[in-house]
Amino acid sequence: MVSYLSGYIKIKYILSMSISILLILQMYIIYLNNMKSEKNFDSSSSLDNFETILYNKNGNNVIKAEKLIYINKTETILKGQSSLTNEDYEILSEDIIINFDTGDAKSDNDTYFTNNEMEVTSDGFEYQSSNKMIKFFENTKILFND
Amino acid sequence: MTNMKIITIVFLTFSITFQSSYGKDVLKAKKGIIWDSENNQYIAEGDVNYLSNDIELFSQYLKASYEIIDGKEMFNEIFLDGDVKIIYNEEIYTSDNGIYNKKDQIIILNNNVEVVSEGRVLKGDELIIDLEENTRTMNASDKDSFVEVFINE
Numbered sequence: 001m002v003s004y005l006s007g008y009i010k011i012k013y014i015l016s017m018s019i020s021i022l023l024i025l026q027m028y029i030i031y032l033n034n035m036k037s038e039k040n041f042d043s044s045s046s047l048d049n050f051e052t053i054l055y056n057k058n059g060n061n062v063i064k065a066e067k068l069i070y071i072n073k074t075e076t077i078l079k080g081q082s083s084l085t086n087e088d089y090e091i092l093s094e095d096i097i098i099n100f101d102t103g104d105a106k107s108d109n110d111t112y113f114t115n116n117e118m119e120v121t122s123d124g125f126e127y128q129s130s131n132k133m134i135k136f137f138e139n140t141k142i143l144f145n146d
Numbered sequence: 147m148t149n150m151k152i153i154t155i156v157f158l159t160f161s162i163t164f165q166s167s168y169g170k171d172v173l174k175a176k177k178g179i180i181w182d183s184e185n186n187q188y189i190a191e192g193d194v195n196y197l198s199n200d201i202e203l204f205s206q207y208l209k210a211s212y213e214i215i216d217g218k219e220m221f222n223e224i225f226l227d228g229d230v231k232i233i234y235n236e237e238i239y240t241s242d243n244g245i246y247n248k249k250d251q252i253i254i255l256n257n258n259v260e261v262v263s264e265g266r267v268l269k270g271d272e273l274i275i276d277l278e279e280n281t282r283t284m285n286a287s288d289k290d291s292f293v294e295v296f297i298n299e
Contacts, residue, residue, distance in 0.1 A: 117219050122178065132183045140179040140190070144171040144219075 050078070061086045061103065065096070074099050082107075084127075089115035093125065103129035111136065119143045171198045175208070186219075187211045196224070201277070203246065204231040222249040230255065232275075238262040239273060251277040259284070 050068035053060050066080030078096040084105060085091075094109035106126040113120040113134070120143075122136035136142075173179065177192025190196075190208040197203075206228030212219045224246040232239040232246075232253065242257035253275040261268040261282065270284040 116217075120179075120181075134181045134183075135178060136181070137178045138176065140175050142173040142179060142188070144173070146170060 063098070074101065076100060089113060091125065091127070103127075108137070117145055119145075172196070173208075173210075185211075186213060194226075198248075200234065202233040204233075205229060205243075220249075223247055234275070234277070235280075236263065239275065241273070253277065 047068045048066070050063070050065045052063050062085040063078065063083070064085075065078035065082040067078075069077040069079055071077060076098050078098060081092070081094055082096045083090060083092045084096070084098075091105075091111065091113050093107040093111040096105050096107045098105040104127060106124070108124040111120070111122045111125045113122075113125065113136070120136055120140065122138065122140040124137035126135045126137070127133075128135075172195075173188065173190060174195045175190035175192055176194075178190075180189040182189065188208075188210045190210075192206065194205050194208040195202070196208060196210075203224070203226060205226040207226070209225040210221050211223050212221045214220070225243075226246065227243045230239075230241045230244050232244075232255070239253075239255055239259070239261055241255035241259040244253060244255035246253045253273075255273040255275070257271065259270050259273045261273065261284070268284060270286045272285040274283040274285070275281075276283075
């Protein structure tokens with residue numbers, strides 16, 4: 001009777017352990033699948049050595065990037081060294097987030113801006129297309145041309 | 147390709163630093179600078195420094211408005227606020243706030259104004275500096291607020 005009972009407990013223990021291991025394994029598989037789907041999203045929505053011309057009310061903007069990653073309707077990342085150029089200015093920076101609809105753009109990385117009037121270096125920028133305003137973030141230096 | 151771009155940015159940054167010692171106007175700010183091209187103005191914040199020819203301005207806040215003449219941006223008025231310091235002609239001017247009218251070459255400093263020159267300190271409420279005529283006019287609200295301190299004499 002005692003040996004029958006201990007055998008029953010052993011089987012119950014092994015079963016519990018197996019179920020736990022299977023559950024952990026399943027969670028791991030779900031995690032791996034999620035990782036994979038995220039990667040798939042990136043590669044299907046990105047372009048390497050991207051270059052295009054954006055037409056809007058501010059004129060023709062030439063946009064260059066090492067990689068373009070589409071996030072959603074309002075945000076596209078220009079990954080790596082990127083530039084925005086139009087008749088009025090040129091901005092060089094890294095990982096620029098741009099809204100292709102409005103023309104707004106921003107980056108939290110080292111920025112170099114130039115036009116006929118000046119040359120600017122800063123730790124980042126934000127361009128608001130609607131009011132033609134550029135905010136240069138932190139440690140900003142403007143050198144005005146003669 | 148990436149390396150070339152980095153080299154270009156480093157070279158251009160170096161060029162700015164190098165050229166700045168050759169008389170071009172320079173505006174610097176720790177917190178940042180806004181260029182508002184619609185309202186023709188620059189707004190700089192945080193340890194602001196503006197260097198133009200032989201005059202150097204310091205403040206915590208600067209708003210410079212400009213007009214476009216022959217396609218060039220020309221500053222006409224610069225408003226300064228917070229820890230204002232101006233270095234000009236071996237003299238140091240400090241105040242709480244002030245306005246530099248670049249067009250008329252006149253600087254007006256207000257509140258806790260101090261003029262530090264070799265051997266003396268002059269204190270008052272308002273100082274008008276005429277850069278063209280090379281004159282300084284210190285005004286005080288009453289007799290007590292006008293103080294002249296001589297150093298090492």
